Amino acid sequence: MKRRNFIKNAALSGASVAVGSTLLSCAENDKNKKKETITPVANSKVSLPLVIATWHVIDATAKAMEILQAGGTALDAVEQGCMVEEANEKGQSVGKGGLPDREGNVTLDACIMDKHGNCGSVVYLQNITHAVSVARKVMEDTPHVMLAGKGAEQFALEQGFKKENLLTEASKKAWEEWKVESKYKPIINIENHDTIGMLAIDKNGDISGACTTSGLAYKMAGRVGDSPIIGSGLFVDNEIGACVATGLGEEVVKTVGSFLVVELMRQGKSPQEACEEAIGRIVNKPNSDYKNFQVGYIAVNKKGETGSYSIHQWFSMTKYQDGVNEQIQSDFFNKS
Ligand code: SD4
Numbered sequence: 001m002k003r004r005n006f007i008k009n010a011a012l013s014g015a016s017v018a019v020g021s022t023l024l025s026c027a028e029n030d031k032n033k034k035k036e037t038i039t040p041v042a043n044s045k046v047s048l049p050l051v052i053a054t055w056h057v058i059d060a061t062a063k064a065m066e067i068l069q070a071g072g073t074a075l076d077a078v079e080q081g082c083m084v085e086e087a088n089e090k091g092q093s094v095g096k097g098g099l100p101d102r103e104g105n106v107t108l109d110a111c112i113m114d115k116h117g118n119c120g121s122v123v124y125l126q127n128i129t130h131a132v133s134v135a136r137k138v139m140e141d142t143p144h145v146m147l148a149g150k151g152a153e154q155f156a157l158e159q160g161f162k163k164e165n166l167l168t169e170a171s172k173k174a175w176e177e178w179k180v181e182s183k184y185k186p187i188i189n190i191e192n193h194d195t196i197g198m199l200a201i202d203k204n205g206d207i208s209g210a211c212t213t214s215g216l217a218y219k220m221a222g223r224v225g226d227s228p229i230i231g232s233g234l235f236v237d238n239e240i241g242a243c244v245a246t247g248l249g250e251e252v253v254k255t256v257g258s259f260l261v262v263e264l265m266r267q268g269k270s271p272q273e274a275c276e277e278a279i280g281r282i283v284n285k286p287n288s289d290y291k292n293f294q295v296g297y298i299a300v301n302k303k304g305e306t307g308s309y310s311i312h313q314w315f316s317m318t319k320y321q322d323g324v325n326e327q328i329q330s331d332f333f334n335k336s
Contacts, residue, residue, distance in 0.1 A: 046304030050321035051077060051200040054246045054298055058327065060084040061320040064200055074200040074208035075114045075136075082110070082132040082212045085196045089168050093194045096129045097168040098214025100175050102182070103221050106166035109228035110135045110212035113236040119145055121228040122152040127163045132212040134161060135228070145230065166214075178218055195227055197234060197244025199300050207300065209234050209242045216249070225249025231259035241265045241302055243274070247295035247310070255281045261299050271299035271307030272331075279309050279333050296330060309333070 049068035051061050064081030068074070086095025093099065100106045110131035111121035120139025123146060125131050134156045138147050147155055157163060167175075195213035202208075211234045213227040226249035227233035233249070235258035236242040243261035245252045252258075257278050264274035275297040283290040296310035298317045308317040308330040315330040 047322050048205060048304060049200065049202050050304055051081065051198065052298050052300055052306050053081065053196060053198040053318045054244060054296065055194050055318065056316055056327045057085055057196060057318050058325050060196060060198065061318045061325055064198060065320045065325065068200060068202050071203060074202040074206050077200040077202065078198045078208050078210040079112060079132055079136055081198045082196050082210045083130050086130050086132065086212055092171055092174065093214055094196050094212055095131065095214065096164065096166050097171055098166060099171050099217035100167055101219050101221050101223065104167065104175055105221065106214055108212065109215055109225055111228045111230060111234050112136045112139060112210040113230060113234055114208050115206040115238040117237065119230045121146045121230060123224045123228045124149045124222065125152045125156070127153055127166065128156045128161045129164055129166065130161065132210050146228065195246040197246055197298065199242045199244055199298065201300065201304060207236055207238050207242050209236045209244055211244050226252035229253060231256050233258060235259045235262045237262050239302065241271060241300050243297055243299040245295065245297050248293040251282050251293060251295050257297060261297055265299065265301050271301050271305050272309065275299050275307045275309035279311055283311060283333055291334065
């Protein structure tokens with residue numbers, strides 16, 4: 001039903017574009033364009049700065065807020081917030097201590113996107129803890145958007161990043177236990193915190209986002225998920241808002257999830273409505289196997305409104321705004 005509604009909306013907006021280009025004068029077209037303009041931050045009651053992140057990561061949002069309160073940019077805030085979790089060896093889905101692929105390799109995916117729509121990403125990065133910072137270097141210091149594997153590692157080392165063994169004893173032990181049966185199955189809400197996606201609005205009202213992960217535990221060697229794919233794992237449009245995803249990356253990629261959420265906000269949906277609609281795109285597919293995997297989205301719009309939604313229960317968002325740094329349980333689709 002939800003999906004049908006969305007298709008209907010999309011068809012309607014498509015129709016108006018067609019009318020616009022064929023029948024209306026240029027002046028009328030300009031008038032239509034103005035209608036889409038989002039209320040400027042200065043005229044709304046947004047309480048800035050603010051930061052949101054996937055899962056329960058209050059230390060990470062605290063770090064980001066410290067930067068924002070000091071007048072730092074949203075870009076610095078999301079990078080440094082994500083770095084907190086990358087360095088946390090206890091988190092087995094991000095950075096150092098991440099669970100490896102089937103062959104015992106810890107491989108990281110990360111991306112970052114700024115207020116100008118610039119972006120950088122690394123995929124299948126090994127031996128470097130702060131994948132998000134390498135992604136930022138790709139954005140700022142190369143003519144490219146994405147570096148992969150050995151090339152990404154070589155670039156990081158040239159930039160002065162330290163080579164480290166990311167496979168901790170605890171993750172090695174978990175992998176060895178897994179190898180006994182070697183059964184591959186996506187695990188819903190694998191642990192209390194998972195891929196870190198973070199979105200921030202700074203005191204100037206500018207938005208940036210970042211995402212970092214070791215991907216799915218015991219994935220096939222070479223597998224890359226949604227997290228470093230701009231538009232899937234993350235998308236930022238400083239005029240509209242931003243979204244970041246967590247969960248089974250294949251499903252997010254197939255629906256270009258984060259871009260979809262931002263485009264739905266552009267059409268006038270609230271962040272909450274947009275996240276719900278994007279989850280609807282996944283669960284309403286014919287023969288969707290959604291009962292066996294999790295996907296969660298968090299989103300923020302230019303007005304500082306936020307939303308989060310997932311397929312299954314126990315997805316959460318951490319939000320720091322107005323002096324309160326708290327974990328908020330997400331509403332979810334599968335209530336059966
Ligand atoms: C991936 N989306 O690699 C990531 C993993 C994740 O919760 O978010 N797990 O598919």
